[in-house]
Amino acid sequence: MYKTRLFIDVGNTLVKWLFKGEYHSALALDFDSELLPKADRIYAACVGEQSLLKGLKNTRFFKSPAQFQQFKSAYDTPEDLGVDRFLAMIASIDQYPNQTRLIIDAGSALTFDLVLAGGEHQGGLIMPGLGVLRRSFTQFSSDSKQLTLGKNANNTKDAWEYGTAQMFMSVINHQIETYLTQYGDLQIILTGGDAKIIAYRLKHTVDIKPYLVLDGLALYAQA
Numbered sequence: 507m508y509k510t511r512l513f514i515d516v517g518n519t520l521v522k523w524l525f526k527g528e529y530h531s532a533l534a535l536d537f538d539s540e541l542l543p544k545a546d547r548i549y550a551a552c553v554g555e556q557s558l559l560k561g562l563k564n565t566r567f568f569k570s571p572a573q574f575q576q577f578k579s580a581y582d583t584p585e586d587l588g589v590d591r592f593l594a595m596i597a598s599i600d601q602y603p604n605q606t607r608l609i610i611d612a613g614s615a616l617t618f619d620l621v622l623a624g625g626e627h628q629g630g631l632i633m634p635g636l637g638v639l640r641r642s643f644t645q646f647s648s649d650s651k652q653l654t655l656g657k658n659a660n661n662t663k664d665a666w667e668y669g670t671a672q673m674f675m676s677v678i679n680h681q682i683e684t685y686l687t688q689y690g691d692l693q694i695i696l697t698g699g700d701a702k703i704i705a706y707r708l709k710h711t712v713d714i715k716p717y718l719v720l721d722g723l724a725l726y727a728q729a
């Protein structure tokens with residue numbers, strides 16, 4: 507008998523799910539498990555608030571393993587690696603075989619992970635995401651999603667907005683350059699809620715995969 511399967515990615519800002527081939531999302535703040543469809547089996551990847559999924563039955567939670575198929579973790583303590591990062595990496599191995607991949611997740615946090623053609627994770631970086639960065643200085647706190655570059659401001663609001671835009675985009679472009687120098691040709695894959703607004707300000711072409719973590723979850727649950 508065919509069993510329905512529901513895949514859930516709980517981040518710090520958004521809860522995303524995959525059901526019958528369709529992707530959905532809701533703000534973690536507004537999320538209620540009543541929003542989810544009924545399924546025979548539920549698979550969850552949670553780096554956010556686990557209590558959001560309380561009350562769900564038949565739910566399996568995953569953590570990052572040391573190894574999975576080609577993937578080999580770079581972490582000294584593999585289960586400390588965010589499961590969303592692990593799942594994004596195995597999805598990238600599946601979707602971009604035999605190439606060095608750089609995965610940039612621009613979500614609540616900004617993460618970089620490098621995976622060699624053979625599946626060896628080279629480690630990564632965690633930085634504040636755009637929202638965290640813009641809220642990091644209480645007096646100037648801003649929820650703006652504008653990314654204005656190459657301009658100097660003549661008022662405080664714009665100075666913070668342009669400054670944080672410059673900081674955020676500079677570091678992403680800089681990391682890409684650094685990895686290209688170190689590893690040569692790279693497949694760059696961009697995911698996370700801010701992927702789209704970043705992509706066209708990058709100096710390199712990238713593939714945007716908003717649901718890479720859910721794709722990885724579906725793969726991992728199948729194995």
Ligand SMILES: Nc1ncnc2c1ncn2[C@@H]1O[C@H](COP(=O)(O)OP(=O)(O)OP(=O)(O)O)[C@@H](O)[C@H]1O
Pocket residue numbers: 516517518519520521533553554590612613614615616635636637651697698699700
């Ligand atoms: N509908 C939306 N509601 C809120 N934020 C959104 C929305 N769409 C895009 N975003 C942006 O996406 C970012 C969150 O990204 P993402 O969806 O990757 O979060 P997350 O998975 O919860 O984060 P993380 O995995 O880093 O905890 C926010 O900073 C916000 O700018």
Ligand SMILES: CC(C)(CO)[C@@H](O)C(=O)NCCC(=O)O
Pocket residue numbers: 517553586587588589590591613615617632
């Ligand atoms: C870095 C985040 C917040 C990105 O979603 C998540 O992957 C996480 O909480 N990771 C645990 C720490 C680590 O990956 O080393």
Ligand SMILES: [K+]
Pocket residue numbers: 517590611613698719
């Ligand atoms: K994420």
